[in-house]
Amino acid sequence: MHMADALISPAVGAVMWTASAGTIAYCSKKVREEMDDKIVPLMGVLGAFIFAAQMISFTIPATGSSGHLGGGLLLTILLGPYAAFLVTASVLTVQALFFADGGLLALGCNIFNLGFFPAFIAYPLIYKKIAGAEYSQTRIAFASIITAVAGLQMGAFGVVLETVASDISSLPFSTFIILMQPIHLVIGIVEGLATASVIAFVYKARPEILSTSLHRIPVACSLRRIMLAFLAATIVTGGIVSWFASEQPDGLEWTIEKITGKKDLEAAKDGMHGTLALLQGRFAFLPDYSFKKADLKPATSITHADTEKPKSEGNRLGTSASGITGGLLTLVIAGMIGFGLRKRGATT
Numbered sequence: 001m002h003m004a005d006a007l008i009s010p011a012v013g014a015v016m017w018t019a020s021a022g023t024i025a026y027c028s029k030k031v032r033e034e035m036d037d038k039i040v041p042l043m044g045v046l047g048a049f050i051f052a053a054q055m056i057s058f059t060i061p062a063t064g065s066s067g068h069l070g071g072g073l074l075l076t077i078l079l080g081p082y083a084a085f086l087v088t089a090s091v092l093t094v095q096a097l098f099f100a101d102g103g104l105l106a107l108g109c110n111i112f113n114l115g116f117f118p119a120f121i122a123y124p125l126i127y128k129k130i131a132g133a134e135y136s137q138t139r140i141a142f143a144s145i146i147t148a149v150a151g152l153q154m155g156a157f158g159v160v161l162e163t164v165a166s167d168i169s170s171l172p173f174s175t176f177i178i179l180m181q182p183i184h185l186v187i188g189i190v191e192g193l194a195t196a197s198v199i200a201f202v203y204k205a206r207p208e209i210l211s212t213s214l215h216r217i218p219v220a221c222s223l224r225r226i227m228l229a230f231l232a233a234t235i236v237t238g239g240i241v242s243w244f245a246s247e248q249p250d251g252l253e254w255t256i257e258k259i260t261g262k263k264d265l266e267a268a269k270d271g272m273h274g275t276l277a278l279l280q281g282r283f284a285f286l287p288d289y290s291f292k293k294a295d296l297k298p299a300t301s302i303t304h305a306d307t308e309k310p311k312s313e314g315n316r317l318g319t320s321a322s323g324i325t326g327g328l329l330t331l332v333i334a335g336m337i338g339f340g341l342r343k344r345g346a347t348t
Contacts (some may be wrong), residue, residue, distance in 0.1 A: 001070065001152075001184070001252050002095070002110050003159055005103030005276060006267040009166035013272075016162065017108030023116060024089055027082040032341045035083055040342050042223055044335025046075055047087045048327035049230045051094065052238030053194075055289060055323055057246040060186050065254035066246035067187030070155070072118035073148050074195045077127065078202065078209065081119035083338065088115035090334040094326055100284040103267075104276040109162050113155040122151035135210050140199050145192030152188035156180045159252060168268075171259055179258055183251040202226060238323020242289070243316045286325065290318035 005013075050071035057066040071091070075084035089111045095101040102110045130143035160180055164173045203210055206226055249257060257263055267273040285292070 001113065001155060001159060001250065002092075002102035003106040003113075003162070003252070004265075004267070005105040005273050006265040007159075007163045007166060007169050007171075008103065008106045008109060009168050010105065010272040012162055012166045013105040013108060015108075016106075016112055020089065020108040020111040020115075023085060023112070027085045028337075028341055030082040031086065031338070035080065035338075035342075037342055038223060039079060039083060040338035041227060041335065043079060043083055043087050043338040044331040044333075045227045045230045045234075046078060047090050047334035048234045048331040049237070050075060050087070051091050051326045051330040052234045052242070052323050054091070054095070055238060055242040055245060055319070055326075057248070057250060058190060059246040059248050060183065060251075063183065063186075063254065064248055065183055066248040066250050067184075067190060068245075068250065069191050069194055070114045070118070070152065072114050073123065073127070073144065073151055073191070074198055076119045076123045077144075077195070077199055081123055085115045085119045086337055087334045088119070090337065091330050094330045094333060097280070097283050098285060098329065099289055099322060099326060100280055100287040101289070104280050105272060109158070113158040113162075117154035117158065118147070118151035121154060122147045126150050135203060135207065137200050137203060140203060140210075141193075141196040144196035144199060145189060148192030148195055149185060149188035152184045152191060153181060156184040156251070169265060171256070175259055176255065179255040180251070183254060187251055201229070205229075234327045235324065238327050239320045242319050242323045245319075286318065286322045289322035289326075290315055291321075 008016075050069075053069045053071060055068070057068045059066050072084065072088050075087050078084075079087065092102060092107060092110050092114065096104055096107050096110070127143045127147040130146060131139050157177070157180075160173065160177045163169055163171055163176065199210070206223065209223075209226070248254070249263075253263075256265060267277070269277070281287075
């Protein structure tokens with residue numbers, strides 16, 4: 001559900017950048033004031049894991065479409081909403097800047113759609129109500145599925161509103177929403193099941209992480225096993241499992257193609273769109289999670305570049321390099337954010 005710049009006007013992009021930046025500032029303040037120091041390394045490790053997990057697209061049967069995990073709900077359950085939003089922003093920034101996945105103009109939209117709705121609406125109003133104060137695996141599973149579906153529906157609706165408000169793609173509101181919401185309902189169910197599985201593992205290994213108020217981890221609690229497990233999962237997922245990701249268009253791309261009959265919607269090549277596309281082209285050293293090719297399209301188009309590439313050995317090597325490198329970059333950036341906020345909090 002990563003929006004490309006072809007859908008977004010500069011005005012809408014600026015508004016959503018402002019909204020996301022303001023939320024980042026607020027979350028930074030709350031993390032500095034409330035978060036336990038032990039959570040800081042987990043921010044980086046979970047960010048790396050979500051980066052790798054988002055590379056795994058799964059086919060939605062009988063639709064010709066695919067989906068991938070957003071990870072916002074999983075991060076929120078484990079880190080709390082404030083740290084989760086910061087980690088989500090880190091993941092999406094790394095994807096857009098270094099892998100041309102999602103546009104730079106649309107980055108504010110993507111951060112808000114994939115970060116704000118699960119962290120600040122779906123989690124407190126749905127997940128916490130269903131899961132309750134006393135966790136059980138059954139309640140966790142049910143809460144994860146319902147909340148993931150709700151969060152993704154909100155995010156998909158946000159995409160529709162931002163696109164229609166931009167008024168540069170000529171996508172009709174009614175048709176757009178009729179196609180977007182059902183396909184993301186299915187994706188949300190899969191995300192809920194995946195989230196429930198991961199949370200069930202954490203619940204068995206360290207249940208106190210889920211039940212402790214404000215994520216104040218007991219002194220005797222060690223997160224070493226959890227972090228090593230997520231690091232191993234990141235390497236395996238990004239380095240190997242990513243080879244087998246579906247090559248079908250994702251839910252947003254599928255919807256656009258159904259409406260327009262085109263696989264690509266190109267953004268303007270001048271003005272703000274052109275400037276940001278040029279900037280992205282300079283920074284993206286592994287565009288579309290593969291080694292650079294001269295004929296790759298810029299990320300101003302609605303679809304990922306070269307989506308129908310064969311699974312050759314070279315492409316697999318590029319995919320593995322992308323998964324591991326992107327995970328490492330996200331780990332460093334998210335970890336540095338947490339460490340920097342912790343240091344600032346300690347000196348104030």
